[in-house]
Amino acid sequence: MTTDKPLGPNPVEDDVLERFYGVIPAGGVGTRLWPLSRAAAPKFLHDLTGSGSTLIRATYARLEPLCDGRTMVVTGAVHRKPVLAQLPELGKANLVLEPEPKDSAAAIGLAAAILYHRDPGIIMGSFAADQVINPVEQFQDAVRAAVHTAAEGYIVTIGIRPTHPSTGFGYIRSSGNLGIDCAPTAEGVAEFVEKPDQAAAEAYLASGEYHWNAGMFVAPVDLLLKHLETNEPQLYTGLMEIAAAWDTPKRREVMKRIWPGLPKTAIDYAVAEPAAAAGDVAMVPGEFSWDDVGDFAAIGRLNAASETNNLTVLGEGARVYAEKATGMVVSDTKRVIALIGIDDVVVVDTPDALLVTTKEHAQQVKKAVEHLRASGDTDVL
Numbered sequence: 001m002t003t004d005k006p007l008g009p010n011p012v013e014d015d016v017l018e019r020f021y022g023v024i025p026a027g028g029v030g031t032r033l034w035p036l037s038r039a040a041a042p043k044f045l046h047d048l049t050g051s052g053s054t055l056i057r058a059t060y061a062r063l064e065p066l067c068d069g070r071t072m073v074v075t076g077a078v079h080r081k082p083v084l085a086q087l088p089e090l091g092k093a094n095l096v097l098e099p100e101p102k103d104s105a106a107a108i109g110l111a112a113a114i115l116y117h118r119d120p121g122i123i124m125g126s127f128a129a130d131q132v133i134n135p136v137e138q139f140q141d142a143v144r145a146a147v148h149t150a151a152e153g154y155i156v157t158i159g160i161r162p163t164h165p166s167t168g169f170g171y172i173r174s175s176g177n178l179g180i181d182c183a184p185t186a187e188g189v190a191e192f193v194e195k196p197d198q199a200a201a202e203a204y205l206a207s208g209e210y211h212w213n214a215g216m217f218v219a220p221v222d223l224l225l226k227h228l229e230t231n232e233p234q235l236y237t238g239l240m241e242i243a244a245a246w247d248t249p250k251r252r253e254v255m256k257r258i259w260p261g262l263p264k265t266a267i268d269y270a271v272a273e274p275a276a277a278a279g280d281v282a283m284v285p286g287e288f289s290w291d292d293v294g295d296f297a298a299i300g301r302l303n304a305a306s307e308t309n310n311l312t313v314l315g316e317g318a319r320v321y322a323e324k325a326t327g328m329v330v331s332d333t334k335r336v337i338a339l340i341g342i343d344d345v346v347v348v349d350t351p352d353a354l355l356v357t358t359k360e361h362a363q364q365v366k367k368a369v370e371h372l373r374a375s376g377d378t379d380v381l
Contacts, residue, residue: 016151017144019123020218022063023111026056026075026083026129027101029381031366032295035353036330039381044129045082048293049302050314055293056129057086062136063127066143072096072115073129074107093247099255102262105235105270108217109228113243116221123150125218126267131292132302138288146218146284148182154282155219155227155275157189159211160290165201168294168363170194170213170268172283189281192273211283214290217272223280224271232270238262295362296346300328311339327359353380 030043037043044056051058056073063071073090075083077097084090096111108126115122125143133139146156159172175188192213196204204210217224229236238258245254275281291298305312311322315331321338327345329337337347346362348355357365372381 016123016147017066019119019121019151020066020070020143020147021115021122021124022067022071023108023115023124023126024056024059024063024071024073024129025104025107025111025126026073026079027098027104027107028130030130030293031369032363033293033299034365034369035350035355035380036332036348040078041082042079042130043293045079045086048299048314049132054086055132056083059127059129059131060087060090062133062139063125063143066140070094072111074098074111075129076101099259102259103264104215104267105228105232105265106239106262108267109225109232109235109239109270110242112219112221112224112228113239114246116225117243117246120222122221123147123218124221124224125216127216128292131214131290133291134289139286142284142286142288143218145183145185146216149178149180149186149282149284150218150220150223152178152180153220153223153280154186155217155224155272155280156186156282156284157272158214158216158218158286159283160214160286160288162205162210162212165198165205166212167195167198167201171196171201171204171210172213174209174211174283178282183284185285187283187285188279189276189283191276192268211285212290213268214286214292215268216286217267227271227275227278227280231274232263232265235263235265235270295365296328296330296348296357297359297362299330300346300359303328 026044028042029039030037033043045054047054060071072094073083074096077099080097112124115124142158146158149156157172171193173190173193175190178186178188180186242254242258245251272281291302300312303312303314310326312328313320318331319334319336320329323340325339326343330348331337332350335349337349339345344358346357346359369381
């Protein structure tokens, strides 16, 4: 890549929103949500909010008014059937299947490379399949502002205004307003910061200069690929070769030959952080609630407890009796679950695995998954 600014029509002469393409990376197992979330049925395929819509379906619906059919999903080959079942309107050209997971840089980079080969003037936005966002209208306003900012030659992240000093998220430090007419809230990005300790998180919140990094990126595809080429040349070269063959009969052969050898790395390390150091990253603050549904405590936050027993119950036909008990139950069986005199409990009942913990210890569930994998009990993973 040799260009410094996006190719394609001049945004002054063209509605930049018509160049926008949504990308939904749908990967990850969600180990902190085991045994509900499994390798064959990760969390984005579940309705975790009681809304009647799975997380990936809700993500697609949020983007559709902005994209009008221009939405690409990148997911594992093993998830092809359930993804298409939930998104029947998704065309074959917009479903990208990974033979095996290679982390976010490969997934997002491949989408960018394919779109670049189809039209180098595209501005793409990457939005994970497993996030809960409300209200949708404010999310869409932020995306529109991000698209207009990207058209000025930036990789744009949508930052979430912190509501508390969280140590579980990465942060983005602002460098001040950019003065972009069509995106008056857009700010420069000084740096991305890793997950802080409690004292640092409190200082970030007090300063007003930091936002949570929700992993939402909007960028001209050529600018994103330029930084990928600079920082991960092996990954860039492989993805561009795959993309060149993608819409040809050679796709399967090229993918099979190249994909296994691609390096694994996150998009933050491969593109966002070095691009920020180069002054090419901007941020649009998102004035909406956001949750990455990272554990069962999050599901408890997103689903109201019963007024009669202070217990959140999820699962069609769940059979739960509670007496002086608080917390949540997720049931995928017809087994009766009785809770008596216990607070803050988390019970997840599936046909082949049972989890009992508390919301306070919800982040530790991944340790059980690690133990099961190490001991060879992969049939329940």
